[in-house]
Amino acid sequence: MKHLRRVNRKAARIERHLDEQRDVVALQRGGPPQGAPPRPHIPLGCSLLFSPGWEADSSGGAAGLCQPVERDLFDCHLGCFWPAQVPDQLNHSPDWTSKCAAAQKDWRKIDLIFP
């Protein structure tokens, strides 16, 4: 954390918790940084295909999925019959995926759009 400076022990625990959760572990290569304990990763009901799904990891969240949720969002946006909640690319944000050439590699580059 850069802007909030931990003071008591509980703040240190929160900081540790947030640091651990800072990144998704999905399509990364090379495993966790050296010295860090391996993170548990047990996908639950996770689709192995690149197609939209309603998925949760072992903790009920989305951070530990084998595919990032952004991948799903992108897939919804491209080809799904279900009306996915994606940015308005006709008026407000026509270029929101312009930096994402290949979803598997570039999904981090999809722009964050604030409504």
Place this chain on the structure above:
Amino acid sequence: MSLLALGEFHRFSAAESDFLYLVPSAAVFQLDEPSRAVLDLLGAGPLPVAAILEQLPYPADALRETIAELIGARALRYANAQPESVPRELPPSGFPLSTLVLNVSNQCNLSCAYCYEYGEDKIVDTAFGAQPKFMSQATADAAVDFLLGQCGPQKLVHLTFFGGETLLNFRVVKTTIAYARQRAEQAGKRIDFSLTTNATLLSEEIIEYLAENEVGVTISIDGPREMQDQFRVYHNGVGSYDVIAPKIRSLLQRHRSRPIGARVTLTSQTLDAGRIFRHLREEIGFWEVGFAPVTTSPNRLYAIGESGFDRMLAQFRELADEFLECSAAGRHHGFSNVRDTLEEIHKGVSKAYPCGAGLGLMGVSTDGDVALCHRFAGSDSHKIGSVGNGIDRQVQVRWLEQHHIAEKTDCSRCWARPLCSGGCYHEAHVRYGDTAHPNLHYCEWIRGWTDTCLRIYGALWVRNPKFLEQLDQEPEYETSAAS
């Protein structure tokens, strides 16, 4: 459109820095300039992220980071998100007992008008009740076995002797300490002893014994002569100050193996914490002095009313400022109310229950019944077992369910609840006739006092972080139960 709004926290300043005390996590963070600005802006009402980025004169990246950190720490939340409910998790079943308070006597040689045990607000009929006046050796030994049997994997347990006047049954105290030492050794545990006394019966022999056996001693005393003698009198009305003062001085001179603390009951007629502190700490020489307002129904003359709580807070603040200056300079001060709260703030304690009563601490009456704590010892309606038959787990679980902070609706919006959690059960019982009732008569005082302690904590973090490092270690000594 997602609006960001302020989460639940108490903001405070100390030593020219701004801090957040987050609720209910009890984490303390120091704010930098952008985070301060974001909170100031949202103080006027919820806003979308884009508006925050637009209105504040910081780079967008820095603001985005700040917002993410504030959301992560729960200082900000999405305005349309459902408020999180308090998890109502009970402690694991078979929670280990760590402290047992033995009421070795229910008789007292003093007759303090405000006493919760004998005075006008007593719970148990100590004069004509069915219980024996003194705890027998067999009951005390059974209590030791009960403690060692219920302490689970804990290596260190505490046995505290209490009364009535504890020293009226000193014979049993001595024999029990010897028995407990032997039983603890067999069980591979360490056991620590303490007692609370009014000091009237301290003799050279007793003092020698307490010092040699490293028994922690807390003295119930109300201050200089005119304050002590107002309430702490013998049955014939004669004050006790002249009897106890020389005895306490010899105790303090001889007993160096544990710090000796004074425990003061404040009433509306003796409300001068500064003067009391100076007398007990500087003139008599106690290592530390702790204060508690008298527990009483509101209509008693000595009850502290609303204006009294304000006065008490002002007096406590003065002492707390002295505490800060001493601690910042690395000197001992001895105002134990601050030190105890600082330790809880430092650990980030967020309580589901105000204290360990009925959980890690229990009280035993003279006949061996086990109650929530020493203040309820002997009361049939607050009994949760007996030293012979163990803890009635069903009663305990029902009690824990009823007293969880999630059940106290009045507390659900108070920022001080991580530390207060509704306050003392006994106080609530005397005031409202219900142990599960939050102590609403002192909410303002608790918030004022918690804010003061947070400021001292923040100031020490800036001025003398070494002091806070001491709080990381377990306290060297545990004080005995409050009288």
